[in-house]
Amino acid sequence: MSEPVTNLEPMAELPASRAGRWKAILKIAWPLIVANSFWNLQMTIDRLFLADYATEAMGAAVAVMGVFWTPMALLQQTASYVTTFVAQYFGANRNAMIGPAVWQAIYVSIIGGLLFIGLIPFAGSVFGAMGHASSMQRLEVDYFVAMCFSALPTAVVAAASGYFTGLGRTQVIMQINGVGLVANAILDYCMILGKLGFPKMGIAGAGYATAIGTAIAALYGMYLVFSDRERREYGLTTGWKWNNELMARFIRFGVPSGMQWALEGLAFSIFLIFIGRMADGSAALSASSIVVTIMMLSILPTLGMAQATSVLVGQFLGEKKPDQAERAVWAGWQVTVMYILTAGLTFVLFPGFYLSWFANKNDAEMWAKVSVIAPYLLMFVATFTISDSVNLIFSFSLKGAGDTRFVTIVALILPWPLMVMPAWLFQDKPGAVYWAWGAATVFSIVQASVFWRRFVGGKWKQMSVIN
DSSP states (O other): OOOOOOOSSSOOOOOOOOHHHHHHHHHHHHHHHHHHHHHHHHHHHHHHHHHHHOOHHHHHHHHHHHHHHHHHHHHHHHHHHHHHHHHHHHTTTTTGHHHHHHHHHHHHHHHHHHHHHHHHGGGHHHHHHTTTTHHHHHHHHHHHHHHHHHHHHHHHHHHHHHHHTTOOOTHHHHHHHHHHHHHHHHHHHHHHHHTTTTOOOHHHHHHHHHHHHHHHHHHHHHOOOOOOOOTTTTTTTTSOOOHHHHHHHHHHHHHHHHHHHHHHHHHHHHHHHHTTTTHHHHHHHHHHHHHHHHHHHHHHHHHHHHHHHHHHHHHHHHHHHHHHHHHHHHHHHHHHHHHHHHHHHHHHHOHHHHHHGGGGGGGGGHHHHHHHHHHHHHHHHHHHHHHHHHHHHHHHHHHHOOHHHHHHHHHHHHHHHIHHHHHOOOOOOOOTHHHHHHHHHHHHHHHHHHHHHHHHHHHGGGGGGOO
C-alpha cells in the first residue's frame, strides 16, 4: 500500500530559520536519498557479483552502461519530467490535470521502451567500432542486449515515481525502488553465478536480472499509482486519453531535460572508449568502473536532494511564489555541501576501504594493475563529486522551473572540449588515464559554475511548464 495521504495541499512557505528550511527540504529529500541509494546499491551489487565472476566483466559493464545510458537517459529523464508537471499543477491547485500529465509520461515510456528493442541488431557493430579487446567486446554485446529489455520498465518506474515525487509524497519512492533492489539482488546471485538451479550466465545474467527486477518494480509502481486514494481527484481514472496539447508541452520541456542526461552520457561514453584504448586499457577501464561505482555512492544522495529542491521549485512557482522557490534552492545547496565535503574526504583518506569491495583474487594480474590506478582516480573523484553536487542542485532547480533548453545547450557544448578531447589527445601518453580524469574534473567545475550563474541571474523565476 502507498503511504497515507498527509499533504493534500502544497507547502505554503518555508520556515524563517535556516535550520527550519533544512528540516523542511530534508523531509522531502531523505526518502529520495534512500531510494537513490537503493538504485546505487543495486548497481554496486551488480558490480560485486561481476567482480567475483571476472574483473574484465566489470570493465565491460561500465563501457556498456556508457553506451546504453545515452538513449536510456533520454527516455527515462523525459518520462521523469512528469515530476515538474505534477508539482506545478499541484502548486497551482489544478489537481484534475495531474492524471492526464502522468498518462502522457506512461505513453512516452511505452513507445520509447519498445523502440529500444530495435537497437539490439546494432550491438555488434557499435561495440566492434570501439576497438576494445575481442574478449571485452563479446562481454559488452551480451550485456547490452540484455539491458535493452530493461528500458521500458525503467521508464515506467520513472513515470510512477514522478507522480509521487511531484506531490511531495517521496516515501513511496523508497517502496518502489526497494522492491526493485531486492528482486534484482536475488536474480543477480542466481543468474550471474548460476545458483539455485539457474544457468551461469555471467554478464548477460546481470543484464537480464536488471530487466526482470525493474519490471517487478514497474508493476508495483503502477499498482500504487492507480490504487491511490486521490486517483479520481487527480484525474488518473479519467485522464487516460492521448492529449495532443499536453503531450506537445510534455515533449517541449521533457525532451530537453532528457537530452541533458543523454548528451552528458554520450560524452562520458566516448570518454570511456578512449580510456579503453589507452595502453593497458582493460586495467584503466576496470579501474574507472570501480571509481565510477564508488562515486555514485556520493552523487546519488546529492541527486535526491536535487530532486527535492526541484519539487519545491515547481510547487512554489505553481503558487506564484518565486522567492520561496529561491530560498528552497539555497537550503538544498547548503545541506548538500556539508554532506559532499565529508564524502569526498573519505575517498582521499580511505581508498583501500572502498577498493577492498572489488578485489578479485582469481584474476590477480589484472587486479594488481587496477589497485595501483584506482586510488589516484579517487583523488580526482573527490573533487569531481563536490563540483557535480553544485551542478545537480542548480541544474535541477532550473529544470523544475522549465528552463530545460538552457540546461541542454550547456550539456551539448561543454563536455566535448573540456572532457572528451583531452582524453583523446592524451590517450597515447604516459599516465593518460590520470590526465583524462583530471580533464573530467575540470569539466565538472566549469559546468557547475555555468549553472550557478544562470540560477543567480533569476530568469527562471518567470518560467512555467503549465498554461
